[in-house]
Amino acid sequence: MSDTEVISMPSTLESRRHQLNPVLTEQEIKRLHRFGNVRQYARGVRILEAGHTCFGMIVTLQGTITICKYDGLGNSEFIIEHGPGEFTAEVSQLSGRPSLVNATAKDDVEVLEVSAENLRALVIAEAELGERIVRALILRRVGLLESEGGGLVLVAPPGNACLFHLRSFLSSNGYPYRILDPKDDEQARALCDYYQPGPDDWPLVVCPDGAVKKNPSHAEVGYCIGLLPVIEDKLWDVVVVGAGPAGLATSVYAGSEGLSVLALEQRAFGGQAAASARIENYLGFPTGISGGALAGRAFVQAQKFGVEVAIPAPATRLLCDSWPLRVEIDGGQVVRAKTVVLASGARYKRPGLDNIGEFEGRGIYFWASPIEAKLCKSEEVVLVGGGNSAGQAAVFLSGYASKVHMVIRGDGLKATMSTYLIDRIKATPNIELHTHTEIVALEGNDDGLARVTFRCKDTGETDSCDVCRLFLFIGADPNTAWLADCGVEVDAQGFIRTGFDAIKDQCRAKMTLADAPQRAPLETSVPGVFAIGDVRSGSTKRVAAGVGEGAAVVSQIHAFLAKLPLTTP
Numbered sequence: 211m212s213d214t215e216v217i218s219m220p221s222t223l224e225s226r227r228h229q230l231n232p233v234l235t236e237q238e239i240k241r242l243h244r245f246g247n248v249r250q251y252a253r254g255v256r257i258l259e260a261g262h263t264c265f266g267m268i269v270t271l272q273g274t275i276t277i278c279k280y281d282g283l284g285n286s287e288f289i290i291e292h293g294p295g296e297f298t299a300e301v302s303q304l305s306g307r308p309s310l311v312n313a314t315a316k317d318d319v320e321v322l323e324v325s326a327e328n329l330r331a332l333v334i335a336e337a338e339l340g341e342r343i344v345r346a347l348i349l350r351r352v353g354l355l356e357s358e359g360g361g362l363v364l365v366a367p368p369g370n371a372c373l374f375h376l377r378s379f380l381s382s383n384g385y386p387y388r389i390l391d392p393k394d395d396e397q398a399r400a401l402c403d404y405y406q407p408g409p410d411d412w413p414l415v416v417c418p419d420g421a422v423k424k425n426p427s428h429a430e431v432g433y434c435i436g437l438l439p440v441i442e443d444k445l446w447d448v449v450v451v452g453a454g455p456a457g458l459a460t461s462v463y464a465g466s467e468g469l470s471v472l473a474l475e476q477r478a479f480g481g482q483a484a485a486s487a488r489i490e491n492y493l494g495f496p497t498g499i500s501g502g503a504l505a506g507r508a509f510v511q512a513q514k515f516g517v518e519v520a521i522p523a524p525a526t527r528l529l530c531d532s533w534p535l536r537v538e539i540d541g542g543q544v545v546r547a548k549t550v551v552l553a554s555g556a557r558y559k560r561p562g563l564d565n566i567g568e569f570e571g572r573g574i575y576f577w578a579s580p581i582e583a584k585l586c587k588s589e590e591v592v593l594v595g596g597g598n599s600a601g602q603a604a605v606f607l608s609g610y611a612s613k614v615h616m617v618i619r620g621d622g623l624k625a626t627m628s629t630y631l632i633d634r635i636k637a638t639p640n641i642e643l644h645t646h647t648e649i650v651a652l653e654g655n656d657d658g659l660a661r662v663t664f665r666c667k668d669t670g671e672t673d674s675c676d677v678c679r680l681f682l683f684i685g686a687d688p689n690t691a692w693l694a695d696c697g698v699e700v701d702a703q704g705f706i707r708t709g710f711d712a713i714k715d716q717c718r719a720k721m722t723l724a725d726a727p728q729r730a731p732l733e734t735s736v737p738g739v740f741a742i743g744d745v746r747s748g749s750t751k752r753v754a755a756g757v758g759e760g761a762a763v764v765s766q767i768h769a770f771l772a773k774l775p776l777t778t779p
């Protein structure tokens with residue numbers, strides 16, 4: 211490491227400087243040569259351009275490369291210099307996504323350029339070195355996220371609902387951005403003078419390559435930051451629908467076993483689990499781990515094994531009337547697959563209040579991550595639900611809010627919540643439990659939610675609470691509506707039936723079991739289509755169970771593929 215001063219190294223990463231910028235030994239560099247090509251760049255040449263250059267990794271062999279954060283408004287900020295033995299790359303490069311930084315030759319340099327494909331091959335072939343490289347890539351992304359450096363610039367007045375949804379989309383997908391309020395920021399004002407945004411044009415989004423978009427869809431943003439790639443038109447071994455814990459597990463195991471895997475995710479990797487501030491019952495994490503951190507690791511792991519993850523890519527139809535299977539994605543693209551894994555989980559239930567949609571993102575939340583918690587600082591909040599996820603969120607929010615009103619319809623938590631959580635709630639003075647109670651009305655103003663009215667089911671008496679944050683943890687419905695016309699059997703609640711359960715009706719019609727259709731335990735009524743995790747009928751609605759099924763389904767996929775006629779491409 212050159213002894214130039216490292217600027218804007220977030221304090222939490224300071225202690226991990228050696229992991230953030232490991233220096234490779236000569237032996238290690240010798241071993242890397244088979245993965246790359248040597249190139250020279252003259253002094254002053256721009257080697258990487260933020261928002262443009264897609265590459266894998268660049269190892270400095272001679273000379274010095276200057277690395278700067280850069281955003282589409284032209285703001286550049288020095289990060290570090292990479293001398294001999296140091297490398298340039300961060301998480302995006304595992305899947306060859308556009309660079310988030312500019313890299314310039316400070317003097318005449320010689321580098322080893324490694325493509326994204328070879329970077330993945332390298333971190334797998336070189337276990338110990340690979341671990342150091344992947345850790346550095348993750349820490350650099352953390353550094354960019356914590357310092358709000360590079361990435362996207364979002365311009366809008368505070369409280370704009372589209373701004374809230376976009377920042378939530380970016381945060382949930384671990385992509386850096388910063389927000390400018392035109393009232394306070396000169397650059398933002400100049401941008402507004404030029405683009406003249408109307409009331410529906412917020413936020414203005416400035417992409418790293420300088421392109422400016424007016425209130426773009428999440429798919430447009432996904433394209434401009436490389437989260438939503440151009441999906442190759444080929445016959446995939448496995449198409450996974452849903453990148454929650456179950457879908458990510460299938461992606462990691464299938465990718466690591468050499469299958470070609472495309473994972474389609476409609477919103478953000480991690481699914482419901484990512485909404486949990488602290489998962490304490492997942493094996494191997496005695497002090498607990500946030501759902502976001504667990505999902506982030508799995509997302510990077512999947513990319514390390516060459517899985518193509520597309521976000522946002524909502525699957526809108528499954529076509530299984532002929533070979534191969536096909537999945538239609540929002541926007542009309544159709545992808546072909548030998549096998550499909552349905553891991554679309556469940557979506558949050560909403561109480562039957564007419565105006566609830568008005569306040570989603572403007573006071574109503576279905577999860578409690580650090581972002582939402584910070585919004586509750588020293589305020590009273592209302593939280594509805596009596597299950598584990600509600601309990602966790604109440605305890606978490608009580609660390610920020612002045613008071614948490616916990617509302618349940620039943621007479622207590624015993625039947626629905628784990629004991630450790632009930633004890634923790636009892637021990638938390640600023641959590642008040644309202645039993646036999648339900649929410650009956652919501653009121654608000656331009657800023658969003660302002661009052662919640664609840665009613666005691668026994669007496670019918672109502673009471674109102676002036677709060678602007680309401681958290682809903684009232685269960686989830688399966689995400690299977692998009693499967694309506696493809697013949698995949700579901701149970702009465704809409705969860706997907708698998709194994710014998712999926713075909714038992716057909717079997718009943720058969721005289722002998724011998725000629726009854728056979729299905730693998732996680733296979734649905736449609737051959738080659740599997741279902742795992744929360745969306746599966748009868749599954750245990752837990753992270754570990756989803757991950758377990760996500761791993762287990764891969765051997766069933768291999769068995770299915772092995773049965774395919776040899777002529778299959």
Ligand SMILES: Cc1cc2nc3c(=O)[nH]c(=O)nc-3n(C[C@H](O)[C@H](O)[C@H](O)COP(=O)(O)OP(=O)(O)OC[C@H]3O[C@@H](n4cnc5c(N)ncnc54)[C@H](O)[C@@H]3O)c2cc1C
Nearest residue numbers: 452454455456476481482525555556599743744751752753
């Ligand atoms: C707040 C909260 C706290 C929790 N805490 C715990 C805990 O402490 N311990 C524990 O074990 N469990 C916990 N759970 C439950 C756990 O999160 C779920 O069991 C687990 O996430 C299920 O994983 P999954 O992958 O099957 O489904 P999900 O997590 O629901 O993921 C499904 C994914 O599919 C995507 N998707 C849906 N439809 C489509 C489509 N058509 N196209 C593309 N993508 C689609 C969704 O966006 C989502 O990302 C908690 C749940 C919540 C909500």
